[in-house]
Amino acid sequence: MDLGPYLLFASLEGLVHAAVLSLIALGLSLVFGVMRIVNVAHGEFFMLGAILTWWVSNFVMGNPALGFLLALLIVPLVVGIIAMFSDLLILRHLKYDPEVTIIATIGILYIIQQFALMTFGPDARPVEQPFNIRLDLYWFGFSAYKFFVIFSAIILLFCVWLVMAKTKFGLILRATQLDSEIAQAFGIPISTVYSLVFGVGAAIAAVGAVLIVPIQQAHYLMGGEPLLLAFIVVIIGGLGSLKGTVVAAMLIGISDGIISVFFSPNLAKILATLLVVVVLLIRPNGLFRTIRI
Amino acid sequence: MxxxxxxxxxxxxxxxxxxxxxxxxxxxxxxxxxxxxxxxxxxxxxxxxxxxxxxxxxxxxxxxxxxxxxxxxxxxxIGYVPQGRRLFLELTVEENLEIGLLARKKGKDTKDKVLSMFPRLKERINQISGTLSGGEQQMLALARALCIExxxxxxxxxxxxxxxxxxxxxxxxxxxxxxxxxxxxxxxxxxxxxxxxxxxxxxxxxxxxxxxxxxxxxxxxxxxxxxxxxxxx
CATH class of the missing domain: 3.40.50.300 (P-loop containing nucleotide triphosphate hydrolases)
Known part of the structure; x- marks a missing residue:
């Protein structure tokens, strides 16, 4: 294969990861933006989404597309509800103190991870792709499912943008994000908003998990790397900025794909982390975040 | 009272x-x-x-x-106009008023009534509130509170x-x-x-x-x- 097609192949692979990464980072960014807390357990909600998908797809016999569709419907819902409960039972009682919350979410991280280890086991388990079609791209074949992943992520990102920009619920979220005290003084029940946002943030990550599992396999330790990359993405894009998150996810995801294919995956992570340092030095609020007084 | x-x-x-x-x-x-x-x-x-x-x-x-x-x-x-106005600065004039209206589920009538008190806000209804002058911001803070009647x-x-x-x-x-x-x-x-x-x-x-x-x-x-x-x- 020539360099051109090879580069295209690497970019497409990168785009698939960028799509899923932007969903995970979006959840993290939403939670930080509105609640001002860093959710270290975010990657575990992603992992939970993956192993639940495995369960659902094994539970449903017959056509793998059926199990996949069912997973796409119920897994984000279940993960979202679990996240809401962890907010209700733990975070709310800590009054969202930034430092204490970090420790608490580390605790949630281990609880979910060990729960997964005890029930799901230490093995990586594959989930069958809902449809197995290869598209012939002249130089190489590429799985149609991967295009579906990219397409689904775009749809979901668009929906999130639509909700944030055009609905009353979105307006309430933005107002809470900008000034939670004044939001309260205008009748917004911010603790309910916080629980919902924590649930929705985890559910968006779970959608990413449902989409990626047929490509990547489910494993109880799979939440660590996406969490690191999601942090990198939201730092570069600017916490709480939807546009910045998507652009940074594309940047990190695609360059990760290209560097991984041409050099090594480790080099890709090293460069991404280096980029964070540079961004923090020259634009500490992220590339797309205007400084607010 | x-x-x-x-x-x-x-x-x-x-x-x-x-x-x-x-x-x-x-x-x-x-x-x-x-x-x-x-x-x-x-x-x-x-x-x-x-x-x-x-x-x-x-x-x-x-x-x-x-x-x-x-x-x-x-x-x-109870309507509250806080010190330093505390508008939702990244939201538009209209969105700030919308937050006020949501509090007691008031509708267009209330909004029109409030805007008739402050015609300058009506002219700037789609402007980001952070770009208003100090006086206009104070008007908006008052208008937002009045939206809950x-x-x-x-x-x-x-x-x-x-x-x-x-x-x-x-x-x-x-x-x-x-x-x-x-x-x-x-x-x-x-x-x-x-x-x-x-x-x-x-x-x-x-x-x-x-x-x-x-x-x-x-x-x-x-x-x-x-x-x-x-x-x-």
Missing amino acids: LIVNNLTSYYSNIKILKELSFNLNQGQVLCLLGRNGAGKTTTLKSIMGLVDKTRGSILFNNEKLSGIPAHYIPKKG PSLLLLDEPSEGLQPSMISLIRNSILELKKQGVSILLVEQRIEAILPVADEVIIIENGSKTFSAYAKEFKDKKTLQNLYNFTGL
Whole structure:
């Protein structure tokens, strides 16, 4: 294969990861933006989404597309509800103190991870792709499912943008994000908003998990790397900025794909982390975040 | 309609208000006057339920406000114009008003009524509120609070940092609202800003009431001298 097609192949692979990464980072960014807390357990909600998908797809016999569709419907819902409960039972009682919350979410991280280890086991388990079609791209074949992943992520990102920009619920979220005290003084029940946002943030990550599992396999330790990359993405894009998150996810995801294919995956992570340092030095609020007084 | 009785408020165990008591009747303008840090803003925040720890009681239309969650308080018909305006600066004028309307599920009629009071906001309805001038921002903060059709309005230093023409515009709005029967609790630092509108003045120092006077006593030189002395002007 020539360099051109090879580069295209690497970019497409990168785009698939960028799509899923932007969903995970979006959840993290939403939670930080509105609640001002860093959710270290975010990657575990992603992992939970993956192993639940495995369960659902094994539970449903017959056509793998059926199990996949069912997973796409119920897994984000279940993960979202679990996240809401962890907010209700733990975070709310800590009054969202930034430092204490970090420790608490580390605790949630281990609880979910060990729960997964005890029930799901230490093995990586594959989930069958809902449809197995290869598209012939002249130089190489590429799985149609991967295009579906990219397409689904775009749809979901668009929906999130639509909700944030055009609905009353979105307006309430933005107002809470900008000034939670004044939001309260205008009748917004911010603790309910916080629980919902924590649930929705985890559910968006779970959608990413449902989409990626047929490509990547489910494993109880799979939440660590996406969490690191999601942090990198939201730092570069600017916490709480939807546009910045998507652009940074594309940047990190695609360059990760290209560097991984041409050099090594480790080099890709090293460069991404280096980029964070540079961004923090020259634009500490992220590339797309205007400084607010 | 508003009865504050022995209100004591704390910020992380530091006593800010010490057994403050006052009444506000319907359609009256009560002014809290005092220096920086005297506890004026804390009084308003306590009424809005935004102070974690309070003692004493706050009654509004014979309903207890102390102890209920903060987001229920505006639904009772209390509008709040906080110090420094505290607009949602990245939202448009219209979105800021929308937040006010949502509090008591008010609709287009309320919005039109409020906008007719402030035609300048109507012209800038789609502008990001952070790009408005100081006076326009203060108008918007007031308009946002009026979107809940309040029977009680809490105003925290509405004249702060405004040019004289804006101050008189805000003052006229206060008089207009008073005529409509809205009760107003007004916090100010400068005595000139309140004398034309106030029915009663309370001086707060170190979280307690040290002096109070009714409007008819303002003409009395000694009372006036007392007021000036307490505010240090």
